[in-house]
Amino acid sequence: MMTNVADNRAGVPMESQDEVLVDREDGVLVITINRPHARNSVTRSASEGIARALDELDVDRDLTVGIITGAGGNFCAGMDLKAFAARGEDPSLPGRGFVGLTEALPRKPLIAAVEGYALAGGCEVVLACDLVVAGQGAKLGIPEVKRGLTAAAGGLHRLPERIPRNVAMELALTGDMMTAERAYQLGLVNEVTEDGQALIAAKALAARIGGNGPLAIVASKRVIVDYPTWSTAEIWERQREITDVINASADAKEGARAFAEKRPPRWQGR
Structure with a gap:
């Protein structure tokens, strides 16, 4: 509306x-x-x-x-x-x-x-x-x-x-x-x-x-926006600070289960 x-x-x-x-x-x-x-x-x-x-x-x-x-x-x-x-x-x-x-x-x-x-x-x-x-x-x-x-x-x-x-x-x-x-x-x-x-x-x-995982969307944008300000020496560490928590989230597990079960994922944003 x-x-x-x-x-x-x-x-x-x-x-x-x-x-x-x-x-x-x-x-x-x-x-x-x-x-x-x-x-x-x-x-x-x-x-x-x-x-x-x-x-x-x-x-x-x-x-x-x-x-x-x-x-x-x-x-x-x-x-x-x-x-x-x-x-x-x-x-x-x-x-x-x-x-x-x-x-x-x-x-x-x-x-x-x-x-x-x-x-x-x-x-x-x-x-x-x-x-x-x-x-x-x-x-x-x-x-x-x-x-x-x-x-x-x-x-x-x-x-x-x-x-x-x-x-x-x-x-x-x-x-x-x-x-x-x-x-x-x-x-x-x-x-x-x-x-x-x-x-x-x-x-x-x-x-x-x-249709994608909401946490992963925000994290992916953040890395793309922020990484030009990171030095070469710190780029992987700074990326892991953002992405590791997403890749260990309940949504990440749900995404894998949904793929295995051939169904749409049910995202929870956590």
Whole structure:
């Protein structure tokens, strides 16, 4: 059921209640930026709503995967420049970054379902996600330089981690956009769909993930995200600190039993 993220949260201003919508279904939390009149550019209150939804994803044992998308045919055009120009409004949250995500990644997998424009902060949200599905008409880029700004929500270091350095440099210095197909060729996008089908495909991808052991999913993401900060000497020890407890868990034993008995596993998350 699609709900307003503020329905059961105290302290959210009434005017922001429809800026973020949340849908829970079959262990998947879909977060929709709901400002289509402004190409889903993000206000401070929208960032706060998304942050609360991401917290819900991480703490709710019934949720395995998150999806973030935008309403009305666009993903997100970054911060609301009108609010920035008029009031100096900063949509980044202390310690968490843009939309409460770019500096504080969730423990659980997060998929970006991209239609239309994913620009500036919107592209940086995509870069903070673990997997990306995009409609064929989607366009991604960090055009901040065109407005005398810098892509300070992760674009300048995550983009060259995800695509070749020279291509990332070109995008950062020119502010030009790239198509979904080009992003797919470079490995930034996992799947390109017909326009209007990105969310459907993202839900199908989430279902493929969600059928697996929840503890193993979180641990696998953690190793992939954390290992670049480990030295060569410590990589195996640091990995074992995360994976040994998972491989000795009740879920690991259940997975083996289910395989032997030719039945779907019944995960308990322990």
